[in-house]
Amino acid sequence: MVVSNANIACAVFGASGYSGAELVRLLNQHPNFNVSAVFSSSAGSAKPLAELYPQYQFPGHLILQPWHSDLLPQLVQQVRVVFLALPHEASTELVPELLAANSELTIFDLSGAFRLQDETAHAQAYGFDQPKLAQPVPYGLAEWCQLQGNEPVVAVPGCYPTVAALALKPLLPLLSEQSTPIINAVSGVSGAGRKASLTTHFCEVSLQAYGVGTHRHTPEIAQSLQRPVVFTPHLGNFPRGIVATIYAQTNADVSLADINHAYQQAYTDAPLVRLRNQPPAINDVANTPFCDIYAHLSGTQLILCAAIDNLLKGAAAQAVQLANLYFAKPASRGLLPEPAPASGGQHE
Numbered sequence: 001m002v003v004s005n006a007n008i009a010c011a012v013f014g015a016s017g018y019s020g021a022e023l024v025r026l027l028n029q030h031p032n033f034n035v036s037a038v039f040s041s042s043a044g045s046a047k048p049l050a051e052l053y054p055q056y057q058f059p060g061h062l063i064l065q066p067w068h069s070d071l072l073p074q075l076v077q078q079v080r081v082v083f084l085a086l087p088h089e090a091s092t093e094l095v096p097e098l099l100a101a102n103s104e105l106t107i108f109d110l111s112g113a114f115r116l117q118d119e120t121a122h123a124q125a126y127g128f129d130q131p132k133l134a135q136p137v138p139y140g141l142a143e144w145c146q147l148q149g150n151e152p153v154v155a156v157p158g159c160y161p162t163v164a165a166l167a168l169k170p171l172l173p174l175l176s177e178q179s180t181p182i183i184n185a186v187s188g189v190s191g192a193g194r195k196a197s198l199t200t201h202f203c204e205v206s207l208q209a210y211g212v213g214t215h216r217h218t219p220e221i222a223q224s225l226q227r228p229v230v231f232t233p234h235l236g237n238f239p240r241g242i243v244a245t246i247y248a249q250t251n252a253d254v255s256l257a258d259i260n261h262a263y264q265q266a267y268t269d270a271p272l273v274r275l276r277n278q279p280p281a282i283n284d285v286a287n288t289p290f291c292d293i294y295a296h297l298s299g300t301q302l303i304l305c306a307a308i309d310n311l312l313k314g315a316a317a318q319a320v321q322l323a324n325l326y327f328a329k330p331a332s333r334g335l336l337p338e339p340a341p342a343s344g345g346q347h348e
């Protein structure tokens with residue numbers, strides 16, 4: 001298969017879902033990627049993706065195909081990269097099938113199928129075993145992972161773990177060893193996906209904690225930070241975005257200047273993380289690829305406020321950011337406007 005670096009052919013599974021549709025939108029406007037196949041589940045019939053999401057003005061050639069394994073041999077010849085925005089179980093089945101059909105594919109998996117490195121923690125959190133792959137799957141918290149560009153599969157982090165880890169990771173050396181960070185986060189209903197259920201029905205949702213003490217993102221955040229955390233998600237009555245309020249104790253000699261310095265050090269070259277002078281609102285980040293972070297310190301009591309769009313920095317935009325890193329492109333390509341090339345040249 002010949003692959004032009006300027007036009008890397010991609011398939012998006014789960015394109016009829018919320019994060020899949022965002023992925024297609026982002027890839028479609030990206031100078032280096034080209035969406036050549038989009039799939040829904042096997043239910044239903046083929047239809048233009050534009051019919052499902054008129055607001056995105058998808059081009060007419062993007063026809064949503066119900067996925068069937070008969071399509072596999074042709075697909076793996078046609079594309080270089082596959083994005084999976086599928087339920088965890090569906091990714092678990094599909095990843096080994098795709099790699100068996102073409103070991104040169106690169107798969108960015110938005111589900112939780114490969115995020116946890118500990119098999120027992122995975123089985124406990126998801127209720128099924130993780131498939132064994134020939135190579136380890138890197139956990140792709142984009143600002144903190146280094147991709148070599150030869151990994152067959154990259155696990156895209158969950159939405160809550162993304163916002164929690166981006167806020168806490170730079171500060172870990174400053175936290176008291178006895179401190180267990182407490183993360184309270186509120187998500188909009190798109191976090192639960194497009195399929196309606198009673199608990200996510202707009203008329204039913206007000207503001208409520210869920211998964212208290214049991215949410216599968218608790219071990220994911222703990223893995224990312226390498227320390228235990230208390231995490232409580234809440235569902236709020238707005239469409240998209242997450243605001244997280246995080247509490248931790250610092251060491252005795254830590255100042256707010258130390259906190260801000262640690263953030264500056266970590267995120268100087270991170271165009272998608274914005275350090276804020278006030279707590280970020282959902283409206284500041286909804287429909288953007290940013291993670292906004294604010295810190296307050298009283299004595300040793302640290303309070304962090306952080307926000308992302310769950311479907312973008314928490315899913316599709318982070319996946320595109322990882323694909324950029326994988327193919328040695330600027331992290332924010334296709335996500336933020338780039339200055340025009342000086343001499344009328346083109347992006348490589």
Ligand SMILES: NC(=O)C1=CN([C@@H]2O[C@H](COP(=O)(O)OP(=O)(O)OC[C@H]3O[C@@H](n4cnc5c(N)ncnc54)[C@H](OP(=O)(O)O)[C@@H]3O)[C@@H](O)[C@H]2O)C=CC1
Nearest residue numbers: 014016017018019040041085086090111191193194310315
């Ligand atoms: N929503 C969010 O904020 C975030 C979601 N994620 C993860 O991304 C993934 C997708 O989530 P989301 O966009 O919310 O989900 P949606 O429920 O909105 O969409 C799911 C998609 O998967 C398709 N699908 C379902 N079952 C199968 C199957 N067996 N084979 C092939 N396709 C299938 C659906 O097709 P059809 O339309 O035909 O049913 C649909 O396109 C999940 O793993 C989720 O955990 C990660 C971070 C944030």
Ligand SMILES: CC(=O)N[C@@H](CCC(=O)OP(=O)(O)O)C(=O)O
Nearest residue numbers: 111112158159160187188191192
């Ligand atoms: C509001 C809501 O329901 N949110 C989802 C999280 C979505 C996400 O990022 O998580 P995964 O990719 O791990 O599924 C939940 O709590 O299950």
